[in-house]
């Protein structure tokens with residue numbers, strides 16, 4: 001069985017409170033985009049096996065979120081057959097695109113389906129939340145207004161299929177924990193919930209991502225990439241999540257030919 005875990009972007013992101021458990025409450029809008037990995041799982045394996053190709057994933061097998069997802073379900077379903085996992089990694093890592101979280105959420109869903117575990121969506125969201133703050137979104141995988149650690153989700157009627165997207169990852173790996181430590185939580189000065197219902201053309205200058213200030217300060221090239229997007233005709237541009245991917249939303253099929261550094265990974269979604 002093969003599935004294609006997709007990435008997400010954050011449209012607006014506010015860190016509102018540091019919690020007693022060390023995590024932060026936030027407010028964001030998650031939007032899925034079709035930049036994907038490929039995750040294949042074969043059964044009839046005598047041992048749990050994991051291999052990956054494509055972009056090198058840091059850490060050993062036990063650290064991989066696909067393997068963690070397997071072990072999480074195995075705790076509650078001890079008869080879960082052992083599997084052979086192959087991950088073709090394409091979504092940039094540590095880019096604010098949620099690639100690892102997506103792999104984990106798709107792994108939960110794949111095992112649930114393949115072995116008919118009968119886990120409902122709400123329980124899958126609970127399992128996903130134990131694997132990472134971004135993980136629950138990928139169980140729903142529809143545009144969502146999210147609060148809490150990101151696990152309290154409300155789907156929103158946001159359809160951006162009338163626009164084209166540009167995602168640029170300059171290869172900078174931002175550590176999410178570090179990025180949270182740079183911030184002083186505060187309430188947003190506008191209503192993201194309301195603004196997301198307004199046309200994209202009204203977002204510039206209002207919709208913000210709290211991570212941009214500290215991450216742009218550490219990596220000024222990211223602000224330049226965002227500026228290039230606007231010069232190239234973007235109606236809205238922002239860093240995604242804790243970075244370092246920067247995204248631009250353009251009028252349909254009107255993405256300017258911007259000459260990026262050859263080392264950058266660039267994705268266009270028309």
Ligand SMILES: C[C@@](CO)(OP(=O)(O)O)[C@H](O)COP(=O)(O)OP(=O)(O)OC[C@H]1O[C@@H](n2ccc(N)nc2=O)[C@H](O)[C@@H]1O
Nearest residue numbers: 022023024096097098132133134149176177180241242243
């Ligand atoms: C910032 C966001 C926005 O969507 O995404 P990314 O930019 O990473 O994609 C998420 O909140 C990231 O979610 P995720 O990448 O799953 O983070 P986790 O693995 O759960 O946590 C990594 C570390 O970030 C900090 N952390 C994470 C989430 C949160 N709500 N509060 C936190 O303080 C904690 O220090 C934690 O140890």
Ligand SMILES: Nc1ncnc2c1ncn2[C@@H]1O[C@H](COP(=O)(O)OP(=O)(O)O)[C@@H](O)[C@H]1O
Nearest residue numbers: 058064065093094095096097098099100101103
């Ligand atoms: N399958 C996986 N794909 C990507 N990263 C993974 C995976 N499993 C574990 N990780 C770890 O998760 C961290 C980053 O996750 P990722 O979702 O790519 O970034 P981000 O949180 O910025 O969206 C990395 O430190 C990486 O080592």
